[in-house]
Amino acid sequence: MTAPSRPRSLLNQVWNGSIPLEIRLASEECRTYDQSDPYLIQCPRVSYWPFLLPRIHSFFATSLINPEVSFSDGWLSFEDVPLKWQYPMGLLYDLYAGTEPFRPDTSAPAAATPTPEESNEAEQSGALPRPGSSSSSTQPWKLVLHFTDWPQEHLVQLDDQGKHMQDAYINAVKEADFLRNGSAKVVMSLSKQDSTTLYSAVQDHSLQSYYPIYQKFLKPPGGPALRHVPLKLYMPSTSTSATSTSTAVAAAASSSTDEPAPPTAAGMLRIVQTLVTPLAPGGRAQNTLGAVLNTVLPALFPSRRRNLLAEPVLHGAVVPLAAPVEELLKEAAYADGWLHVVVSMMG
Known part of the structure; x- marks a missing residue:
């Protein structure tokens, strides 16, 4: 069966999603x-916000003291928190903007296209837009630009050639490929033209x-199953909530890729990562996001079917716990x- 030549509707909506920014010097x-x-x-x-820097620098050139x-x-901050340049803008927004995520009808299939009513509500909440819509929120996210x-303790210095940004992106792509296929051969075997593209x-x-290159990652010719x-x-x-939240996460997390910040640090963030299989134990049923969260963070997700203490947010929307993780990967992965997935506390 050949891979589809054009992206599906949900992936189109993911890429059409945008955030209005108001950047001040x-x-x-x-x-x-x-x-x-x-x-x-x-x-x-x-x-990623480094792609904006040449235009922003040019805009503020006449206003700069130097x-x-x-x-x-240049670097961006929100409420005195430096924004990591290797994170996609959508992830940064979901982490720090403080807006309410869109909550779709959880009875709908995970990969189904949102109804017009759901899409309109999502457009007003910073989540996925309606097809053809350029805006995903009515209020701009206000950021501060510094030069x-x-x-240094938070961000690696960027360079004029954009090499650091490109290296960080490619490394993230390789890491994802290794998890999907057991090696990074698919990425490493890309032609120079495909890598550049x-x-x-x-x-x-x-x-x-x-999209054509991403399909090679998901379905490598002659490659193993996911x-x-x-x-x-x-x-x-x-x-203010760092101590209690950190305690719950520390008790539930199976592994972490980042060291937690001190309890009083602004913008404290903990990243939890574990091996997630596409099939549930036994190898017959699809593994769902709810099952993964219940296994990795049981203190925050005591139920596999209902959000009781926290919600999983992806692209500005709460993801139904019944969503199969393999389908989410195909339809809603970021460009890397x-x-x-941002874990948002309820209440």
Whole structure:
């Protein structure tokens, strides 16, 4: 059976999802007393903010106290929290913006196209837009742009050539490939043209160019069946709720890719990762997101079928616990091949 030549409706919606941004230059770096005008833009959820830096730098060039500063010295923050440039914008928004996620009808199939009513509600909540819609939220996410005092303890310095951004993206793609297929051979065997096209497709936000290569990752010619689903769980927390949340996560987590920040640190974040198989134990039934969360974070997800204490959020929407993880990977992975799921506390 040949792979589809065009992306399905849900994947189209994932790539069409965008976030309105209002970016202001840090007041201490602005030469005008009352600050400069903000830079307004719709940023794709699957994209990365370093791709915006050349345009933002050019926009604020006449307002900078130091006009000689390079665009690669730029970094973004939200409420004094530096935003990691290797994270997709949609993930950053779901982690820090504080908006309510869209809650679809949980009785609908996991991969089904949202109804017009659901799509309209999602558009107003920062989740997936209606097909053809460029906006995914009515209120812009207000960020601050800096060109000095790079936060070395939080972010690796960028470079003018964009090499660090490209390397980070390709490494994430390789890691996802290793989990899917047991090795990174599929990515490593890409032609130079395909490798260039893959990164350019993400940089230029071209699903048409990206999709044929992504299909090679999901269904490598003569390759093994899917071994594991690349999935990471993100646990954000504020300083006031950090201690209780961290205790629950620490008790439930089976493994973590990041060290937890100190309890009083702003923007505290813990990342939980474990091996996720596409099939449930026994090898007959599909593994669901609810089963995975119940296994990995039982303190937060004591039920496999109902959200009682927390909700899994992906692309701005609460994911039904009955959703098969393999279908989520095919239809709703980010451009690096990962399912980046934010665990949002209820209440």
